[in-house]
Amino acid sequence: MLPQLYNAFLACQGISTDTRQITPGCLFVALRGDTFNGNEFALTALAEGARYALIDDPAVADQALAADRDRCLLVPDALTAMQDLARHHRRQFTFPVIGLTGSNGKTTTKELMAAVLARKYRVEATVGNLNNHIGVPLTLLRIDPANTQMAVIEMGANHQREIAMLSRICEPTHGLITNIGKAHLEGFGGVEGVRKGKGELFDYLAETGGTVFVNQQDATLRAMVAERQFREVIPYWTDGQYAIEQEAPVVIFEDATTDFAAKPRVVTHLPGLYNFANMAAALAVGAYFDVPQTEALQAVADYNPTNNRSQRITKGTNTVWLDAYNANPSSMAAAVQQFGQQKAKRRAVILGDMYELGDESEAEHAALGELVAAQHFDLVILSGHDMKYALPALPKAYYFPDKFSLHNWIADNPMQDTHILIKGSRGMKLETVVPFI
Structure with a gap:
């Protein structure tokens, strides 16, 4: 069934789960939620220009006009089918896929990382925070392998085994955990649960021979790396690789007055010392993939958040x-x-x-x-x-x-x-x- 589904997907122009965002020739996926059933809108999606509708309710196909029945792709579960489709599509990629998770700063780090890598490569990255069991597959399915050289995929979770599942879908070749903090404690069952849950990305990369980037100033992340065997570990530091403001290790911010001629001076739009770790991660990834330092620093300087973050x-x-x-x-x-x-x-x-x-x-x-x-x-x-x-x-x-x-x-x-x-x-x-x- 998957090869046939994939051929149908390749015949489409884009993908949508919302009839308010139907584009001509797209694939509509009929997802279910606590208060909605996408199957109820599948025929509307076809009428509004979707080429195919991925459904899991046989009654929808029975209700379709004869001309539309072949455009209804019936599967046991539409979400699972979309996830399988995304995994299969990802396996057509020959370029690096960087997986990213963490308790804090992952979206800002993702944005900075994509901006840095875009100085040298054609990059696709998670839009906004589409980082869950629906968002990750949608992100992958929106990537055109022929016009992409690098992908940055953000993965979020609020309980254990979720990052493991997302890693099996996006199959990253490289990975980074921003930090382990007090986030989603209810779902993870405490900070140790967060450590274990976020560590599932490291588990996947250790198992598959991937590369990890590790903040050497974070004792928790260092310990997590030491617990596993990796093919390649790339360390980075947050103690003044690029510039310092007063005595603190930080890329210089807009309110800085100190100028150190011996090091690159970077004025950014991001406030707070805590954002330096996000910048350092992006710069480390850029350096690993041979993005010229001047270009990488300019990308950091140019990044101006508009998403209610910093x-x-x-x-x-x-x-x-x-x-x-x-x-x-x-x-x-x-x-x-x-x-x-x-x-x-x-x-x-x-x-x-x-x-x-x-x-x-x-x-x-x-x-x-x-x-x-x-x-x-x-x-x-x-x-x-x-x-x-x-x-x-x-x-x-x-x-x-x-x-x-x-x-x-x-x-x-x-x-x-x-x-x-x-x-x-x-x-x-x-x-x-x-x-x-």
Whole structure:
């Protein structure tokens, strides 16, 4: 069945799982979810221009017009068929496929890595954060092997065995784990579960003779590498390979004033020392694949995020640091501590709940409150159900359990000459706060 499916896929122009995004000649995949059944829209997809519809409900084919029945590709399970199709398509690639995962920074690292490699190669990379059991297959199936020289595939997970499954689909030849942190603790069963789950990428690369890139300043990652046998391990460092700001190892940021003529000076659009690890990873991969250093550094300098991650926005006399795509205890601590060192006339933080922490949520939000208190910000605003646990350490903070009251208060209390950090989990959607500032 797979060869026939693949021939049908090759006859298509693109792939879609949403009838609102049908393009002429595409393959429509009828996925199922808790609240939807893509089979119900398959015939609509065909009518709107899809060449084939991959379905798992025989009734759909029975309902199709005679002319459309051959365009209904019936399989036992549409998602599994799409994953198998993606794996088969990936096996047609003869170029390197770099797999990427980690608790924090993986999307920014992926974007930087793709930008660096694009200075020398034709690169395809995960769009946005399509990094799960649906997004990874879709990413692979959108790659044209004839016009690609390198692929960067981001893999996300919130429970064990998920990275193992994704690795078996995208079959990376090279891999990198950004870090191991307190993310998705509920699904992984604690930090050790995160370590094991993210380590499934290393397991795959060790088993298949792949290459791994390892941050030598991360003791956890070094230990994980030492536990396995790899064909090739490429170390990289985060202690001043390219430039330093004051005494800290970092590619120089926009607010840096120190200039060291002996080393390349790189002004970037990314705030925070924590972003240097992301840059160092991208530069290490670029160096391994012989991207000229000057080109790689320029790619890092040119990268300007627009995806609610490390995004700087000017609002009147205020500067907003929008990092609202996601949050967990590790990334929140890094952002808050870095922002605490920000030189500004007035500093404010707007922080939302950290999701998927399970039984650890109360303790982690309380610990965050202690951390925020130590920074002595001029204004602290908290929002979300679990942020109430941070309040004992922050008696002067403003707390809003819902977004409606949060928006109203910010609109009624305009800020001036203030640097503002906005950070929370994706479900909080704190980017909606920006128009009210």
